[in-house]
Amino acid sequence: MEVPPSEATEDESAMNNDQDVARLRARVAELESQVEASGPRTAGTTAHRSAWRSTSSAILIVVACVLAPLSVTSVWASSILSDPDRYVSTVAPIAEDPGVQAAITDSVTTAIIENLDVAGLTTRTLDALAQSPNLPPRVATALPALAAPLSQGITTFTHDQVSNLVSSPKFASVWNEVNRVAHTQVVKLLEGNQGGVVSAQADTITLNLAPVIAQVKQRLLDRGFSLASNIPTIDKSFVLVQSQGITKAQTLYVVLNKLGLWLPFIVAGLFGAGVLLAHDRRRSLLRGALGVALAMVVLGVALSLVRSLYVETTPAHILTSQSAGAVFEDLVQFLRSGLRAVGVLALLVALAAFLTGPATAAVRTRSTLSGGIGSLRGSAESAGLHTGRFGSWVFARRRGLRLAAFLAGGTALLLWTNPTVGTVLVIALLVVLALVLIEFLAGPPAPGQGSSGGSSPRGEAATVAKP
Structure with missing residues (x-):
């Protein structure tokens, strides 16, 4: 019995459909097995990459926060201490401190009186007058007793003239000139060299007051004190800093000066890279900015501790504690200004990151x-x-x-x-x-x-x- 052509075609078509369905099912099963085999591995790889990015981001931001105080200090060291004009403007307020003025006045007066030998000069002068035959015996006998009051009067007069000069606006210009000349030696000193107008001996930085004494000598001559013409050129030293940390400061200065102005850009680059690698960039920016602000607070606390150490280690006969503190504040005024500026900027960035959240x-x-x-x-x-x-x-x-x-x-x-x-x-x-x-x-x-x-x-x- 022959099968009609139409029925044969339907049977072949049904058979082909069954085969296609079977092939599709087999392919689906194969793909499912591949997915099951590769799925956990892909998930593990993704998780590994995510953890690597998060860890790298955190490390970069933490390193940037740690280096932020050093970057501010390096800018201060390279741009303030290494620049003559900025150095002079930094130390200029020191000359206005009453304690420093009093210390300089006493130091200069002592140097002048010692070099003039006022006590010996007055004694010899009065003895010579007492031997004059034209003086009555009672006067000749009384003259030697005037040596001490006369010597004290000359000392007081000299001290007053020095004090008037030191407290006058003219002294500020003399002080700036002395420090401008000394600037090169200050840099050499911080680099570990010695000698010149400024020197360091036994953890002590001293400044030569010869130009100040020359100004006092001229002032005394202008006041009719002709004895001042006998004042020789005096290399009198005035202690600027006396601390056990000078040697450490020299090493720190060399490191910071080499870093110079590049360190802030390096810190900014590390901070930016850390934020870009983070999954939640806004949150990383917020946390990083707060970290930088905290680092500036730490730097401020460190400066306060260094100030206390400097004041405590400065001998009272050189500078009083109040004057020593004023000198320290004048030296680090730009550093404090810089850390405050960076701290405020970090807080503003953190505020902006928060407001966009x-x-x-x-x-x-x-x-x-x-x-x-x-x-x-x-x-x-x-x-x-x-x-x-x-x-x-x-x-x-x-x-x-x-x-x-x-x-x-x-x-x-x-x-x-x-x-x-x-x-x-x-x-x-x-x-x-x-x-x-x-x-x-x-x-x-x-x-x-x-x-x-x-x-x-x-x-x-x-x-x-x-x-």
Whole structure:
């Protein structure tokens, strides 16, 4: 019995379908087995890469926070101590301290009186007068007793003249000249060399007061004290610093001076790389900024401890504790200013990172600011002020403009010489004003009209709403 052609075709078609289904099932089973075999390995690799990125990010940010105090100190060492003008401006306030003025006055007066031998000179002079035959015997007998009061009077007169000079504005210029000449020797001293106007002996840094004594000599001559012409050239030393840490400071200075101005850029690079590697960059930026601020606090505490050590180790006969503290503060004033500026900048960065986050307070703050700017824009438009195509152009490129504002502020701070807290706050305020201006000018294009970037607000809303 023959099978009709139509029935044979149906049987062959059914058989082919069964074969296709079987092949597909076999292929699915093969793929499932491959997925089961490779799935855990892929998940493990992904987890390993994620852990590596997180660890690397944390290490880079921690290293940047640790090096941040050294970077501030290296800028101080290389740009303040190594620059004559900045060094002179740093030590200039020291001459205005009453304790330092008193110490210099006593030191210069002692050097002049000792070199003039006032006591011996008055005694010999009075003895010669007593031997004069024209003097009555009672006067001749009384003259030697006047040696001590006369010597004391000359000493007091000299001390008053020195004090008047040291407390006058003219001394400030003399002090600056002395320190300008001494600057090269200070650098050599910190590099471990000795000799010259400034020297270090037994952990003591001294300054030659010969120019000051020369000014006093001329002042005495101008006051009619002709005896001052006998004052020779005196190399009298005045102790600037006496501490057991000078040798350690020399080593630290050499290291910091070699790092110079490069260390801040290295720290910024490490910090930026750590943030870029992090999975949650905003949170890493927040934590890293707080870490830098904490590092500046640690540096400030370290300076306070060093100050206490310096004051305690400075002998009272050289400088009083109050004067020693004033000298230390004058020497590190720019360092303190720098660490405060960096600390404030870090706190501002942390605040910006927090305000861009999902916290309730941050969301409310952004909503309030956005609503306020929107109200200002609406009021301007109601008054007939429209940004038109320029507003659409700003709206399409607002992200790039925001980034440009941040980069401009950061570049200004990096290139600014010795920024202060005020400098940081002013630049931060300018950046905020730039961001507000961008949001104010960024007028969305009219409905149905595409922006210059090729998208419309409605399209953006649809894209955001799309799951």
